[in-house]
Amino acid sequence: MDANFSIIYIYALFLLLASSIMAQPVVFDIRKYGGAPNGDLTSSLARAWKTACASTSASKILVPKSTYSLRQIELNGPCKAPIELHIEGNIAAPENPNQFDGDAQWIRFGYIDSLTLSGGATFDGRGSIAWKQNNCHQTWNCKKLSMNFGFSFMNNSIIQDITSKHSKHFHVNVLGCRNITFNKFTIEAPAESPNTDGIHIGRSTQVKILDSNIGTGDDCISLGDGSRQVSVENVTCGPGHGISVGSLGRYENEEPVEGLIVKNCTFKNTDNGVRIKTWPGTSIKIPVSQLRFENLVMINVTNPIIIDQEYCPWNQCSKQTPSKVQISRVSFKDIRGTSATKEGMILICSSGVPCEKVKLTNINLKFNGTPVIATCKNIKPQVFGNVPVCTS
Numbered sequence: 001m002d003a004n005f006s007i008i009y010i011y012a013l014f015l016l017l018a019s020s021i022m023a024q025p026v027v028f029d030i031r032k033y034g035g036a037p038n039g040d041l042t043s044s045l046a047r048a049w050k051t052a053c054a055s056t057s058a059s060k061i062l063v064p065k066s067t068y069s070l071r072q073i074e075l076n077g078p079c080k081a082p083i084e085l086h087i088e089g090n091i092a093a094p095e096n097p098n099q100f101d102g103d104a105q106w107i108r109f110g111y112i113d114s115l116t117l118s119g120g121a122t123f124d125g126r127g128s129i130a131w132k133q134n135n136c137h138q139t140w141n142c143k144k145l146s147m148n149f150g151f152s153f154m155n156n157s158i159i160q161d162i163t164s165k166h167s168k169h170f171h172v173n174v175l176g177c178r179n180i181t182f183n184k185f186t187i188e189a190p191a192e193s194p195n196t197d198g199i200h201i202g203r204s205t206q207v208k209i210l211d212s213n214i215g216t217g218d219d220c221i222s223l224g225d226g227s228r229q230v231s232v233e234n235v236t237c238g239p240g241h242g243i244s245v246g247s248l249g250r251y252e253n254e255e256p257v258e259g260l261i262v263k264n265c266t267f268k269n270t271d272n273g274v275r276i277k278t279w280p281g282t283s284i285k286i287p288v289s290q291l292r293f294e295n296l297v298m299i300n301v302t303n304p305i306i307i308d309q310e311y312c313p314w315n316q317c318s319k320q321t322p323s324k325v326q327i328s329r330v331s332f333k334d335i336r337g338t339s340a341t342k343e344g345m346i347l348i349c350s351s352g353v354p355c356e357k358v359k360l361t362n363i364n365l366k367f368n369g370t371p372v373i374a375t376c377k378n379i380k381p382q383v384f385g386n387v388p389v390c391t392s
């Protein structure tokens with residue numbers, strides 16, 4: 001080896017070493033901030049977060065395996081470098097709903113680029129007392145309960161190997177995010193827990209929900225206005241109300257919903273499989289387009305496929321003015337299994353803005369061993385393969 005070459009060689013070795021050291025995140029162990037097993041994690045987590053978030057190289061906050069209690073907390077950016085919150089323990093919320101400030105989330109992440117939340121932790125919202133106080137099915141003016149998680153204005157973030165349990169209200173609210181992925185995320189709540197939607201998405205782009213199990217009392221996943229490029233793959237829903245686009249069209253300032261793929265999912269004993277619901281009555285046209293529902297298995301689902309543009313619970317609207325939500329470019333393909341009702345496919349579109357470019361391909365759903373029937377209104381679907389015939 002000549003001298004020049006060995007200098008290059010040593011220099012390369014040095015670079016390799018330096019980069020591998022730099023790639024390791026700086027670890028902030030919660031025990032150094034006063035976090036004790038079986039204790040309250042709130043102030044130690046807040047302090048560790050503050051330091052880790054100010055770190056100029058990638059950081060990792062470590063919460064070792066144990067049980068902890070945690071009061072309401074906000075973990076905000078911007079942070080100076082990517083940040084990981086690795087929690088191995090079980091975390092319990094205050095049980096009393098009055099210990100929360102209004103409808104805020106229990107754990108609220110905001111304004112962070114490159115957050116990873118991981119570690120196998122279970123977050124228990126201890127909602128059973130709160131559920132009894134929920135009267136939102138009777139009145140709109142009901143007490144707002146806290147959600148387990150809020151992710152607001154986050155970019156490039158990953159939530160993986162995390163369980164959200166018994167939330168008092170929605171489990172997760174995703175707002176104003178770009179590129180956020182939920183991977184191996186588990187949601188658990190009883191079928192009878194009110195308004196415990198699994199993951200609600202609004203005004204966000206590039207949201208992925210992958211390889212996850214969601215059993216809860218309300219929607220498995222719901223897409224509010226401004227949801228764009230959402231993909232849901234290999235998710236099992238049930239119990240609950242299935243995957244829902246909407247409700248939309250209740251307010252005037254809503255943004256379009258564009259780009260949804262729901263693929264390789266299973267629905268077990270849910271009220272709905274895949275649903276699009278819009279309110280009659282608004283005056284501004286809101287487009288909902290490019291939705292693909294593909295390779296789905298339904299097991300004893302009450303309404304496996306449903307478009308309802310006359311959604312109006314408790315007669316809170318005027319059905320006289322048709323919905324102005326324009327549904328177009330929707331594909332339902334390779335959907336099979338069992339329906340808990342004879343009418344397995346309902347496509348009720350708006351008389352004001354009929355559904356356009358809806359494709360139905362190979363839909364094999366059975367009720368008590370016989371093919372389901374379909375009800376359709378204001379829609380002329382393109383049909384491929386074996387599909388229930390529309391009646392109106």
Ligand SMILES: *[C@@H]1O[C@H](CO)[C@@H](O)[C@H](O)[C@H]1NC(C)=O
Pocket residue numbers: 077078111112113153154155178
């Ligand atoms: C996230 O990305 C948007 C759009 O690129 C940007 O305006 C915003 O500042 C970013 N937020 C954070 C917390 O980095």
Ligand SMILES: *[C@@H]1O[C@H](CO)[C@@H](O)[C@H](O)[C@H]1NC(C)=O
Pocket residue numbers: 114155156157158179
């Ligand atoms: C999305 O975020 C992940 C995690 O930070 C990152 O690895 C990936 O490159 C991002 N994708 C895009 C398209 O920005």
Ligand SMILES: *[C@@H]1O[C@H](CO)[C@@H](O)[C@H](O)[C@H]1NC(C)=O
Pocket residue numbers: 184210211212213234
């Ligand atoms: C689907 O998700 C489950 C976890 O819920 C995982 O065990 C399985 O490997 C995933 N399947 C595929 C094909 O990725």
Ligand SMILES: *[C@@H]1O[C@H](CO)[C@@H](O)[C@H](O)[C@H]1NC(C)=O
Pocket residue numbers: 233234264295
């Ligand atoms: C989806 O299912 C198909 C067929 O069942 C399979 O070939 C494919 O690998 C699956 N994809 C994912 C991402 O699970």
Ligand SMILES: *[C@@H]1O[C@H](CO)[C@@H](O)[C@H](O)[C@H]1NC(C)=O
Pocket residue numbers: 269300302340
């Ligand atoms: C099927 O669903 C119906 C209605 O949701 C429910 O009453 C029934 O117990 C379910 N059957 C099975 C076998 O799970």
